[in-house]
Amino acid sequence: MKKRNLVAIAAVATIASTMFFASCQKKEEAPTGPVTIEFWHAMTGKNGDMVKNLADKFNASQQNYIVNPVYKGSYSDTMNAGIAAFRANAAPAIIQVYEVGTATMMSAKGAIKPVYQLMKEAGQKFDPKIYIPTITSYYSTSKGEMLSLPFNSSTSVMYYNKDAFRKAGLDPEKPPVTWPEFFDVAKKLKASGMEGGFSTNWISWIQLENFSAWHNQPFGTKSNGFDGLDTELEFNTPLTLKHFETIYKLSQDKVFLYGGRENKANPLFSSGQVGMHFESIGGYANFKNTCKFEFGVARLPYYPEVSGAPQNSIIGGASLWVFSGKSKEENKAVASFFSFLSLPETQAYWHQNTGYLPITTAAYELTKSQGFYNTNPGPEVAIKQLLNKAPTKSSMGIRFGNFNIIREIEDQTWEDILAGKVSVKDGLDRMVREGNAKLREFEQLNK
Amino acid sequence: MVQQYEFKTKGLPYLLVLPQMVIVFVFFFWPSLQGLWQSFFLQDPFGGRLLFVGLDNYTRLFTDPSYGYGESFRISIAFAAAVTLLAMSIALFLATQANKKIRFASFYKTMMIWPYAVATMVAGVLWLFMFNPNVGVIAWFLKHRLGIEWQHLLNTGQAFLLVTLAASWKQISYNFVFFLAGLQSVPNDLIEAAAIDGAGPARRFWKIVFPLLSPTTFYLLVMNLVYGFFETFPIIHQVTAGGPGKSTSILVYKVWRDGVINLDLGGSSAQSVILMVMVMALTVVQFRFIERRVHY
Numbered sequence: 001m002k003k004r005n006l007v008a009i010a011a012v013a014t015i016a017s018t019m020f021f022a023s024c025q026k027k028e029e030a031p032t033g034p035v036t037i038e039f040w041h042a043m044t045g046k047n048g049d050m051v052k053n054l055a056d057k058f059n060a061s062q063q064n065y066i067v068n069p070v071y072k073g074s075y076s077d078t079m080n081a082g083i084a085a086f087r088a089n090a091a092p093a094i095i096q097v098y099e100v101g102t103a104t105m106m107s108a109k110g111a112i113k114p115v116y117q118l119m120k121e122a123g124q125k126f127d128p129k130i131y132i133p134t135i136t137s138y139y140s141t142s143k144g145e146m147l148s149l150p151f152n153s154s155t156s157v158m159y160y161n162k163d164a165f166r167k168a169g170l171d172p173e174k175p176p177v178t179w180p181e182f183f184d185v186a187k188k189l190k191a192s193g194m195e196g197g198f199s200t201n202w203i204s205w206i207q208l209e210n211f212s213a214w215h216n217q218p219f220g221t222k223s224n225g226f227d228g229l230d231t232e233l234e235f236n237t238p239l240t241l242k243h244f245e246t247i248y249k250l251s252q253d254k255v256f257l258y259g260g261r262e263n264k265a266n267p268l269f270s271s272g273q274v275g276m277h278f279e280s281i282g283g284y285a286n287f288k289n290t291c292k293f294e295f296g297v298a299r300l301p302y303y304p305e306v307s308g309a310p311q312n313s314i315i316g317g318a319s320l321w322v323f324s325g326k327s328k329e330e331n332k333a334v335a336s337f338f339s340f341l342s343l344p345e346t347q348a349y350w351h352q353n354t355g356y357l358p359i360t361t362a363a364y365e366l367t368k369s370q371g372f373y374n375t376n377p378g379p380e381v382a383i384k385q386l387l388n389k390a391p392t393k394s395s396m397g398i399r400f401g402n403f404n405i406i407r408e409i410e411d412q413t414w415e416d417i418l419a420g421k422v423s424v425k426d427g428l429d430r431m432v433r434e435g436n437a438k439l440r441e442f443e444q445l446n447k
Numbered sequence: 448m449v450q451q452y453e454f455k456t457k458g459l460p461y462l463l464v465l466p467q468m469v470i471v472f473v474f475f476f477w478p479s480l481q482g483l484w485q486s487f488f489l490q491d492p493f494g495g496r497l498l499f500v501g502l503d504n505y506t507r508l509f510t511d512p513s514y515g516y517g518e519s520f521r522i523s524i525a526f527a528a529a530v531t532l533l534a535m536s537i538a539l540f541l542a543t544q545a546n547k548k549i550r551f552a553s554f555y556k557t558m559m560i561w562p563y564a565v566a567t568m569v570a571g572v573l574w575l576f577m578f579n580p581n582v583g584v585i586a587w588f589l590k591h592r593l594g595i596e597w598q599h600l601l602n603t604g605q606a607f608l609l610v611t612l613a614a615s616w617k618q619i620s621y622n623f624v625f626f627l628a629g630l631q632s633v634p635n636d637l638i639e640a641a642a643i644d645g646a647g648p649a650r651r652f653w654k655i656v657f658p659l660l661s662p663t664t665f666y667l668l669v670m671n672l673v674y675g676f677f678e679t680f681p682i683i684h685q686v687t688a689g690g691p692g693k694s695t696s697i698l699v700y701k702v703w704r705d706g707v708i709n710l711d712l713g714g715s716s717a718q719s720v721i722l723m724v725m726v727m728a729l730t731v732v733q734f735r736f737i738e739r740r741v742h743y
Contacts, residue, residue: 076708083710087494104710108493259581260600261688267581405709409513415691419601434513441711445489445498 036066037326037333038092042078042318043071043152046285047354054350058340065333067094075101075318076404082323086111091323093334096151098318100403102139103225105321106147107401107446113324113331115338116145121328122335130342130360134312134386138397139319142226148319149338152356154282155313155382156206158182158300163293164275168192175276175298182276182301183246186255189275196257197250199268200278203261204410205316206300207243207278208235213395214300215239216311225399229443233406233435236428239306245424248417258418261411266290280316281382284355297378299385311395312388317356352376357383401442406435479723486716504717515693516701516718523697526611527675534615534671535664538622543652545623546630556627563620567678571685574613599687603694606687610695613686614679622667629663630656669733677726698722 043051048071055067072078075098082095097105105112119126128136128146139148162172168188176182186197200206212219212235225231250256257274259265269277270290278300279287287295302309320341322334340346347363350356352372357379358364364383367373373380389395400406410431417427454460486505489498508516545555562570577585578599586597599605633656641651657664680699683689689696689704696704702722706715 080707083492104492108491108495110495111493258598258601261690264600265581267579271582273581402709402711405705405711408704408709412690412692415601419603419691421692430513437511437513441489445491445496 034064034066035329035333036068037094037330037337039067039069039094039096039320039337040072040078040082040092041069041096042073042075042098043096047152047356050350050353054341054346057346058337061340062336065336067333067337079104086323089325091325093326093330094320094322094337096318097148097321099138099316099398100407102148102319103399103401103403103442106399107442111324112147113322113326114145114147115149115320115322116147118322118331119335119338122332124335124339126339130362132357132359132361132364132383132386134391134396135315135357135359137391138315142223148321149341150315150359151318151320151341152282152350152354153315153317153319153359154280154356155315155386156202156210156278156300157281157313157378157382157385158298159269159277159279159283159287160296160298161269161272161275161291161293162296164189164192164194164272168194168275172294172296175296176301177299178304179243179246179301180303183250183255186250186276190253190255194275195254195273196268197255197274198276198278199257199259199265199274201259201263201265201280201283202278202316203414204407207247208240208410209398210300210313211240211243213312213314214302214310215306216308216392216394217306218394219398220400223393224397225439226393226396229401229439229446231400231439233432233439236425236432239303241425241428243303244417244428248424251418258415281357281379282317282355284376284378297381299381310385310388312391313382313385314395314397315357315386351379355379357386400439401446402438405438409434409438482716482719482723484716485712486720488713490712492710492712500713504713505721507714508717508721514714515696518693519696519698519701522607522695523676523699526607526614526679526695526697527672529607529611530614530618530675530679531668531671533611534618535622535667537615538619538667539626539660541619542623542626542630543656545627559623560620562617563624565617566681567617568681568685570617571613571682574609574616574682575686578609599691601691603691606691606695610679610682610686614675614682617682618671618674622671625663625667626660629660633659669729673726673729676729677722 039051039055041048041051051069055069059066070092072081075096078095079097079101082091082097085091091111116126116128128140128144131146131150135150135153136146137144138153139150140146158175160175165172165175165185168185168191170185170188176185182198188197190197209219217235217237217239218224219235220231220233222228222231247256251258257265257268259268263279263283265277266279266283266286268274269279270287272293281297284297299310300313320338322331326334342360344360344362344366347358347360348366348370351358351363351367352370358367368380391397413422413427413431413434416422417424422430487499487501489500489504490496507514541559545552545559549555565573575583577583578597580586580598580600583597589595589597597605599609637655637659638651641655646654676697677699679697680703683695683697683700684703687695689700698718699722702715702718705711705718
């Protein structure tokens with residue numbers, strides 16, 4: 001009788017262990033025919049369809065490799081899925097990671113394979129100079145070695161309601177260029193009967209990070225973190241203070257309307273409650289669909305007394321990272337796919353259909369020669385803003401660990417400032433102080 | 448009567464509970480132990496570096512004001528208490544009304560129970576749409592008809608009120624079902640006897656019905672507190688995302704945000720261990736005191 005029990009236990013154990021290891025076995029498929037690689041991404045809706053189209057085009061263009069795009073949820077979901085998969089030895093070949101995850105990916109040294117290295121090993125022709133410098137610098141070492149391939153890049157611009165401009169007696173073809181002009185126009189728009197004058201998305205990305213870069217002011221020490229983990233935030237300057245104090249005062253007069261974190265302020269603009277709004281160029285297509293009025297896209301305003309302004313704006317969006325520990329064939333597949341993605345035709349197609357920026361100058365020229373900007377002037381404003389000047393130490397990007405928490409601290413404190421719980425000065429100082437503590441934690445771990 | 452059955456072999460019963468134990472171990476004990484383990488380390492998300500920091504993650508929670516943990520604790524308690532009070536009192540009122548002999552009673556009852564079928568996440572979205580300061584119907588009505596500026600994105604009180612309302616609305620249905628069942632089991636002759644003795648409706652309710660309902664009330668009290676503390680994550684996530692500032696960042700929301708979004712695995716694990724202790728304490732309270740005192 002005992003024997004029978006043992007058999008039963010063994011049976012149960014077998015079933016249980018099969019369940020456990022089923023997931024691990026997926027990886028070990030015999031290599032029959034083309035090499036298949038997985039590409040985890042976070043693109044939904046039309047952009048998700050475009051990712052699939054890109055993969056289909058690549059798969060049809062050659063016989064050796066198959067790229068299989070898999071949607072993994074939001075940016076943070078995708079990153080978490082990648083982390084979990086890596087820890088379980090089941091990582092995909094390619095993963096799309098948003099810009100705030102850049103330092104985390106970089107410091108995961110054993111986990112990722114730098115793109116410049118991958119391309120060299122795979123023997124792919126790879127010239128970093130074909131890419132737009134402001135875009136690639138964000139994802140490169142300070143020596144210019146590209147770590148991840150920029151995929152969907154955007155930058156922040158100003159949207160304005162041309163109909164509202166006309167109604168307020170303003171010239172719809174002459175959007176404000178400097179901040180003082182901008183605030184004047186905002187007051188006039190409000191006075192013309194609008195609910196408010198202006199609003200902004202992404203207070204951290206647009207009004208702090210891009211604001212600093214556009215004025216060629218450092219956001220943090222050590223070239224915004226590019227030159228070392230011992231970087232410190234230093235954006236609580238008199239310039240930022242003046243800017244935020246002006247916006248705070250205008251919020252008291254309801255000239256500035258707060259619409260929420262991230263991109264939640266969009267309805268304020270598309271419903272015509274405010275006449276000017278700051279948002280990513282990635283939102284261009286969305287506004288084309290939702291705005292029942294004529295709108296224009298303009299460069300970010302700047303303070304004329306700052307010498308060197310305007311410099312260039314910085315990007316947001318995501319890039320493609322390659323996981324390490326893959327076979328040579330798989331790496332070759334990735335390299336081949338990356339070369340395909342960098343082709344002018346591929347980039348022009350992606351750019352024109354998603355609103356994200358082209359990553360190569362050739363793709364920009366191609367799009368221009370195709371006459372795309374005649375009917376869609378908005379995206380060109382963004383590209384020109386990026387290309388305005390060669391990037392400096394203060395405008396090539398931001399490289400911080402724990403960046404997501406730092407942005408969260410900025411968002412929360414900005415709400416406390418607007419609610420009058422903390423003065424603008426104390427608020428900015430708090431952002432810097434608490435953000436620095438998070439930078440130190442990251443440094444402690446990654447020394 | 449209940450028949451006692453004895454297994455002939457010693458091993459068989461263990462074998463029969465084994466699948467269940469495997470599930471409990473894999474999905475409950477193993478993650479809990481991992482959480483406990485991780486709470487003593489600072490960790491690179493990819494598992495590359497592991498830095499033992501002892502109780503640092505815990506002391507940071509309680510000593511670093513910028514971490515906002517004490518504040519989160521206070522908010523969670525206020526929130527759970529407000530949701531419990533609101534959801535239970537409204538449900539009790541509605542249950543007493545629905546328990547009367549009225550026309551379409553079963554129709555009302557069905558309608559009352561309906562919100563419970565709505566997923567918590569969807570409930571959050573519904574309330575958010577109605578009160579969205581930019582495009583919400585109720586926000587517009589408040590502003591243009593009543594002159595109340597609704598801006599829960601910046602106004603802490605309004606944000607708290609909104610999440611409390613949304614969370615309570617969802618829970619009222621649940622409470623309603625239990626209260627209604629409780630009311631129907633109150634013997635009618637007791638109430639009639641009291642009526643004959645000259646007790647008015649209010650007196651009858653507080654002196655007879657309410658005490659007889661106490662088992663239900665106690666049970667719901669625990670369930671509502673648990674709901675308020677641990678199951679309202681989707682509402683917070685949808686409606687306020689913890690804002691404005693950190694003013695609606697309850698414990699379960701913070702633990703998720705710090706761990707999943709901000710990848711602070713050590714700090715998040717320490718928080719989850721504290722939550723675990725709280726759940727244990729609540730369970731002990733329920734079994735030790737409430738189950739013993741209250742007769743079903």
